[in-house]
Amino acid sequence: xxxxxxxxxxxxxxxxxxxxxxxxxxxxxxxxxxxxxxxxxxxxxxxxxxxxxxxxxxxxxxxxxxxxxxxxxxxxxxxxxxxxxxxxxxxxxxxxxxxxxxxxxxxxxxxxxxxxxxxxxxxxxxxxxxxxxxxxxxxxxxxxxxxxxxxxxxxxxxxxxxxxxxxxxxxxxxxxxxxxxxxxxxxxxxxxxxxxxxxxxxxxxxxxxxxxxxxxxxxxxxxxxxxxxxxxxxxxxxxxxxxxxxxxxxxxxxxxxxxxxxxxxxxxxxxxxxxxxxxxxxxxxxxxxxxxxxxxxxxxxxxxxxxxxxxxxxxxxxxxxxxxxxxxxxxxxxxxxxxxxxxxxxxxxxxxxxxxxxxxxxxxxxxxxxxxxxxxxxxxxxxxxxxxxxxxxxxxxxxxxxxxxxxxxxxxxxxxxxxxxxxxxxxxxxxxxxxxxxxxxxxx
Amino acid sequence: xxxxxxxxxxxxxxxxxxxxxxxxxxxxxxxxxxxxxxxxxxxxxxxxxxxxxxxxxxxxxxxxxxxxxxxxxxxxxxxxxxxxxxxxxxxxxxxxxxxxxxxxxxxxxxxxxxxxxxxxxxxxxxxxxxxxxxxxxxxxxxxxxxxxxxxxxxxxxxxxxxxxxxxxxxxxxxxxxxxxxxxxxxxxxxxxxxxxxxxxxxxxxxxxxxxxxxxxxxxxxxxxxxxxxxxxxxxxxxxxxxxxxxxxxxxxxxxxxxxxxxxxxxxxxxxxxxxxxxxxxxxxxxxxxxxxxxxxxxxxxxxxxxxxxxxxxxxxxxxxxxxxxxxxxxxxxxxxxxxxxxxxxxxxxxxxxxxxxxxxxxxxxxxxxxxxxxxxxxxxxxxxxxxxxxxxxxxxxxxxxxxxxxxxxxxxxxxxxxxxxxxxxxxxxxxxxxxxxxxxxxxxxxxxxxx
Numbered sequence: 006x007x008x009x010x011x012x013x014x015x016x017x018x019x020x021x022x023x024x025x026x027x028x029x030x031x032x033x034x035x036x037x038x039x040x041x042x043x044x045x046x047x048x049x050x051x052x053x054x055x056x057x058x059x060x061x062x063x064x065x066x067x068x069x070x071x072x073x074x075x076x077x078x079x080x081x082x083x084x085x086x087x088x089x090x091x092x093x094x095x096x097x098x099x100x101x102x103x104x105x106x107x108x109x110x111x112x113x114x115x116x117x118x119x120x121x122x123x124x125x126x127x128x129x130x131x132x133x134x135x136x137x138x139x140x141x142x143x144x145x146x147x148x149x150x151x152x153x154x155x156x157x158x159x160x161x162x163x164x165x166x167x168x169x170x171x172x173x174x175x176x177x178x179x180x181x182x183x184x185x186x187x188x189x190x191x192x193x194x195x196x197x198x199x200x201x202x203x204x205x206x207x208x209x210x211x212x213x214x215x216x217x218x219x220x221x222x223x224x225x226x227x228x229x230x231x232x233x234x235x236x237x238x239x240x241x242x243x244x245x246x247x248x249x250x251x252x253x254x255x256x257x258x259x260x261x262x263x264x265x266x267x268x269x270x271x272x273x274x275x276x277x278x279x280x281x282x283x284x285x286x287x288x289x290x291x292x293x294x295x296x297x298x299x300x301x302x303x304x305x306x307x308x309x310x311x312x313x314x315x316x317x318x319x320x321x322x323x324x325x326x327x328x329x330x331x332x333x334x335x336x337x338x339x340x341x342x343x344x345x346x347x348x349x350x351x352x353x354x355x356x357x358x359x360x361x362x363x364x365x366x367x368x369x370x371x372x373x374x375x376x377x378x379x380x381x382x383x384x385x386x387x388x389x390x391x392x393x394x395x396x397x398x399x400x401x402x403x404x405x406x407x408x409x410x411x412x413x414x415x416x417x418x419x420x421x422x423x424x425x426x427x428x429x430x431x432x433x434x435x436x437x438x439x440x441x442x443x444x445x446x447x448x449x
Numbered sequence: 450x451x452x453x454x455x456x457x458x459x460x461x462x463x464x465x466x467x468x469x470x471x472x473x474x475x476x477x478x479x480x481x482x483x484x485x486x487x488x489x490x491x492x493x494x495x496x497x498x499x500x501x502x503x504x505x506x507x508x509x510x511x512x513x514x515x516x517x518x519x520x521x522x523x524x525x526x527x528x529x530x531x532x533x534x535x536x537x538x539x540x541x542x543x544x545x546x547x548x549x550x551x552x553x554x555x556x557x558x559x560x561x562x563x564x565x566x567x568x569x570x571x572x573x574x575x576x577x578x579x580x581x582x583x584x585x586x587x588x589x590x591x592x593x594x595x596x597x598x599x600x601x602x603x604x605x606x607x608x609x610x611x612x613x614x615x616x617x618x619x620x621x622x623x624x625x626x627x628x629x630x631x632x633x634x635x636x637x638x639x640x641x642x643x644x645x646x647x648x649x650x651x652x653x654x655x656x657x658x659x660x661x662x663x664x665x666x667x668x669x670x671x672x673x674x675x676x677x678x679x680x681x682x683x684x685x686x687x688x689x690x691x692x693x694x695x696x697x698x699x700x701x702x703x704x705x706x707x708x709x710x711x712x713x714x715x716x717x718x719x720x721x722x723x724x725x726x727x728x729x730x731x732x733x734x735x736x737x738x739x740x741x742x743x744x745x746x747x748x749x750x751x752x753x754x755x756x757x758x759x760x761x762x763x764x765x766x767x768x769x770x771x772x773x774x775x776x777x778x779x780x781x782x783x784x785x786x787x788x789x790x791x792x793x794x795x796x797x798x799x800x801x802x803x804x805x806x807x808x809x810x811x812x813x814x815x816x817x818x819x820x821x822x823x824x825x826x827x828x829x830x831x832x833x834x835x836x837x838x839x840x841x842x843x844x845x846x847x848x849x850x851x852x853x854x855x856x857x858x859x860x861x862x863x864x865x866x867x868x869x870x871x872x873x874x875x876x877x878x879x880x881x882x883x884x885x886x887x888x889x890x891x892x893x894x895x896x897x898x899x900x
Contacts, residue, residue, distance in 0.1 A: 069483045069511075070479050070480050070482075070483030070484070070511075348547040348548075348550035348551050349488075349492065349547060349550070350486045350488040350489070350491075350547045351488055351489035351490050351491075352486060352487070352488065352489060354489055354490075355489035355490075367490070379495075381492070382490060402486050402551070403551060
């Protein structure tokens with residue numbers, strides 16, 4: 006059984022799964038219930054400035070009959086009295102000393118205000134602080150949340166105010182609503198942060214109700230932008246995670262989040278450099294009980310792969326991330342269809358014909374269907390014309406029916422960056438065609 | 450009839466005849482619609498005799514475009530609600546769903562089609578198609594069943610003035626009178642009759658061609674005539690006792706059940722149903738659900754040869770109908786009223802012209818099954834009453850002979866489709882024939898006009 010213990014920037018927990026700072030961590034009742042279920046840690050719902058919430062706070066993207074592919078919210082930071090939050094946080098930490106309890110903070114950009122909240126939070130006995138520079142709605146208009154995260158100078162300044170008084174690890178939570186996540190990441194490092202949390206929610210407008218023409222969610226007929234999370238945002242989070250993880254100027258531990266619903270998602274985050282992972286939408290959808298499969302699934306996978314500790318998994322796929330210019334241009338793969346597995350839905354054929362490279366033919370075959378012989382079209386790849394784009398593989402609803410087969414022997418490799426050095430500058434189509442011809446690549 | 454089953458409260462009958470396939474809830478319809486893979490060149494389309502673009506109508510359900518979904522369906526099949534409920538989908542569209550190859554349940558195409566059509570009729574049959582300008586040509590249609598209605602609807606859209614001559618008081622044919630009430634209600638079929646009327650089709654009910662209306666009249670009135678009369682006269686057993694009280698034809702019995710006036714239908718305590726087709730199964734199941742204590746299916750061949758669909762046989766069995774294979778009725782016994790059926794055991798005899806081995810009675814194997822009621826379901830003939838009045842109309846093996854591309858008969862003015870050309874198939878085949886004949890008629894009229 007794999008060892009799931011983790012240490013993220015000095016914040017220790019028995020497993021890497023923390024509840025993200027959000028509605029599920031609004032109270033001691035919830036956080037204690039989550040710890041009872043087995044969660045490794047919890048980042049308390051952000052405390053700070055006085056706020057008032059509105060009704061109809063969530064909107065969701067349902068896709069193909071599945072609920073909540075993405076979840077958006079316009080809820081603000083905690084609207085409970087700050088003293089109650091601090092008292093409950095202290096009680097929870099006392100009851101659950103082995104779990105990570107992290108206080109999430111957001112106050113107006115004043116040094117004294119930050120000093121005050123930091124000290125009061127530390128007094129609860131919590132394990133770390135997370136600075137909320139991410140909320141894209143409600144607070145940002147008041148000069149907090151994403152308004153800080155979007156300006157690297159503010160980021161480092163406020164982080165500095167916090168770290169100059171904090172005695173516990175400080176995580177800076179970044180907003181994805183920015184062109185290059187590395188800049189606020191570097192600013193956090195400059196301000197003395199011990200680690201980085203990412204991503205906060207993405208700025209979104211969820212949609213329009215086609216019956217009422219109101220926005221969703223609608224607050225008495227009005228709606229607006231909110232923060233988007235859930236399974237749909239995972240690839241965005243993974244990209245930002247890898248960017249920060251690979252940035253030599255940052256080099257901080259990362260608590261990763263953004264669309265983690267299953268242990269598989271978590272494993273991907275850890276492979277791309279996360280030390281702990283935070284979960285919100287999945288817990289909002291299904292409750293705290295999902296922790297059972299999260300930990301068990303991750304542990305089983307690690308056992309299967311021979312990983313004993315999370316440290317062995319962490320960042321293990323990062324070295325594979327590369328710029329396009331370093332991809333091998335001579336790698337040659339084509340799609341192949343296993344006729345015995347094919348159910349003849351012809352989705353590969355229509356996708357290839359309409360949207361790719363017109364290289365999947367329907368060849369006549371005699372089959373038995375409903376007890377009588379019938380001539381049907383069997384999709385077959387014309388390999389000499391297949392560019393290896395993988396669209397057919399993606400649309401195929403049958404497991405192991407379409408495979409991408411490597412055709413080159415793997416011995417030869419020329420990348421675009423290498424090619425640039427070989428060819429006269431600027432690169433002409435003629436020179437490129439000559440290179441392709443030499444390597445038997447024909448594009449028509 | 451003797452030993453009539455005592456009548457029960459209406460509520461109990463309604464329960465016994467409740468729809469077997471309930472409508473899909475919105476959530477269930479969406480779930481299945483989203484599960485549809487949206488196959489390209491889908492096998493379900495090919496398996497449907499009317500070639501409905503099934504993946505397209507299902508995807509429209511998934512997006513909430515129910516009006517568009519109904520349009521996609523009706524474009525191919527005017528009898529879409531009846532087909533959704535009465536088609537043997539396991540043998541057709543659903544039986545060809547690619548999910549089966551993946552080892553999973555097929556998409557519930559029939560129920561999804563019903564979902565779209567229910568919505569269409571519930572919203573009052575909003576116009577979906579623009580009819581061509583009236584072309585001044587009149588078409589007569591003999592028989593208001595699925596073939597006739599489909600032909601009429603299609604012709605109305607093509608700009609023809611269409612009149613249906615329907616012998617019964619209500620149109621719809623077997624859809625109205627012959628479908629088991631636990632599959633669909635008579636009212637469903639009447640919605641499709643109303644759809645025809647909404648397209649401008651005139652329906653003259655109570656008109657028996659050859660009796661109240663002559664063929665000559667039709668030929669004088671119309672540019673072309675479509676025959677969609679189905680099969681009517683029930684075949685006889687040709688054994689003694691067939692005219693005793695308590696002996697019924699299956700279709701006549703079923704026709705009494707379909708209006709859902711349960712208490713007006715008498716059923717004996719012990720019922721013998723003679724025959725092995727789907728109609729025989731319907732009659733047996735309906736008799737059981739009306740309260741018959743014991744129902745015996747009497748079929749002269751073996752189980753594997755029974756023409757009724759397996760799922761129909763299973764339904765009857767689960768209702769408690771008893772199946773007796775390889776026995777045939779020798780005579781029906783009784784003074785005035787049926788008292789028993791005398792049967793003989795059979796063995797497969799010499800193959801007939803079709804290669805099917807004719808069952809031969811085993812001498813001395815006679816035995817009696819005491820019954821209060823006998824329902825005969827051994828096939829039907831083409832109703833020939835007016836056929837002989839149509840000049841040059843060719844009939845072969847009890848079926849009207851047609852050109853299978855145009856459905857034109859040997860008399861160019863007459864076209865035909867449905868059971869009277871195929872000897873008795875599904876509603877969906879009739880619906881397809883009707884539509885096909887409409888285009889045959891249109892082509893023929895256009896070409897003769899040019900000449």
